Amino acid sequence: MKTSLLYLPLVLLGTLVLTSCETVIDTKIDSAPSQLAIDAWLTDQPGEQQIRLTQTRNYFDNGPATPVTSASVLVGEVSAAGNSITRRFAFTDPDNDGVYKWKPANSSDTAKLGVIGRTYALSITYGSESYVAIAQMPRIPPIDSLTFSKQKINPVSSETGYRAEFYATDIAGAADYYYIRYFRNGQLQNRPQDIILAYNGAFRGSADTDGLQFIRPIRQSANPEKLYALNDSVRIEMRAITVEGYTFWELLKAQLQNAGLFATPPANVPSNIRNVRTNGPAAVGFFLVSPVRTRTATVTKEFLRGDGA
Structure with a gap:
């Protein structure tokens, strides 16, 4: 009986220590500044082309992305010398939903956005900021x-x-x-x-x-x-x-599959779209022009x- 009485204080002390370790931590996570998100993947397929603009949301915000509806979106075909724009394609947002569209004026319009071997320039003006990107359309087998x-x-x-x-x-x-x-x-x-x-x-x-x-x-x-x-x-x-597009998708896939106990913190994937203003707010997303088979x-x-x- 003496042995049991000797261990009783130790048991009580252990219970007290374990109970006192239960601490509720109420963390406050700061909101990150919203960024312009650009989904611009054009192809050589006939008909309508689209560029989607939205605002980024915080990591734990599961709501829908806010569309950007007041931007100017232009795509230009770059000359062979690389020093001028030979054709311009103006994208508009007819439905006011952040989806900017271009399509041929009519069925007989021979204008085509997306030719293998040619280079295209993207220009977006949103508020006081301007963003640009360059991409070439590569070759492709059937x-x-x-x-x-x-x-x-x-x-x-x-x-x-x-x-x-x-x-x-x-x-x-x-x-x-x-x-x-x-x-x-x-x-x-x-x-x-x-x-x-x-x-x-x-x-x-x-x-x-x-x-x-x-x-x-x-x-x-x-x-x-x-x-x-x-x-x-x-x-x-x-x-x-x-x-560059391959690397973007490779990194994006890694981010999407980044889960588990030892997952690294999520991070933005590098973009080929830059703000023309030094130290201006960066955009996320990528500009690609691809032939499709x-x-x-x-x-x-x-x-x-x-x-x-």
């Missing part, structure tokens, strides 16, 4: 074919689906960078892991694949977690981008290879 094969969803599963595989061959002679996305039954697949990037049809830092067929991991990258089902419609869309197929016997249906 997507030669799109096929499907029946496979297990994973090696230990008895469930099967249809794996898509597209074929394309990199153009020889220079470094080429690609952004690839895919649609299932008309719906864009937009998980962070669905951001597919390729360098010369392979991964940046891998063996030299200049001028070769895209490697298999890239060819088979456009697949959902449980693969496709019979009669699914699949569209592969490939865009050629600059090395697509291939669409349905999971039917016509496009099956290997074991078939």
Whole structure:
């Protein structure tokens, strides 16, 4: 009984210490200044082009982004000498929702925004600030074919689906960078892991694949977690981008997948858009001009290879 009485004060002391360690910390997180966010990705496809302008929100603010509705947005085609603008395209915001649009005046209008090999300049004036960016439209190969094969969803599963595989061959002679996305039954697949990037049809830092067929991991990258089902419609869309655009998407993908116990604090991805005023407020986002090549197929016997249906 004496032994129990000796330990009793220690137990009470331990309980007191543990109880006293419960402290509620009410932190106040300062708001960051709002920045102009620019989503400007133009293509060589006919018809309407769009540039979206919004204001950034604080990290823990889950509300919709505020549209920027009072900006002046211009895109110019730069001369071959690089010292003048040969054509100008004025973007307007007809719906007052921050989506600035340009489209040909009519069906016979031959003006085209987006020609491979040409350079384009973006100019945005918002309030007292002006922002500019330059981007070139790179070359791009076609997507030669799109096929499907029946496979297990994973090696230990008895469930099967249809794996898509597209074929394309990199153009020889220079470094080429690609952004690839895919649609299932008309719906864009937009998980962070669905951001597919390729360098010369392979991964940046891998063996030299200049001028070769895209490697298999890239060819088979456009697949959902449980693969496709019979009669699914699949569209592969490939865009050629600059090395700066590749780096932007590479860093953005890393930010989107930045989670877990040891995740680093989120940070803005570097932009190619600059404020013309020294020390003026920076913008976020990126300006790209890309040629687009697509291939669409349905999971039917016509496009099956290997074991078939």
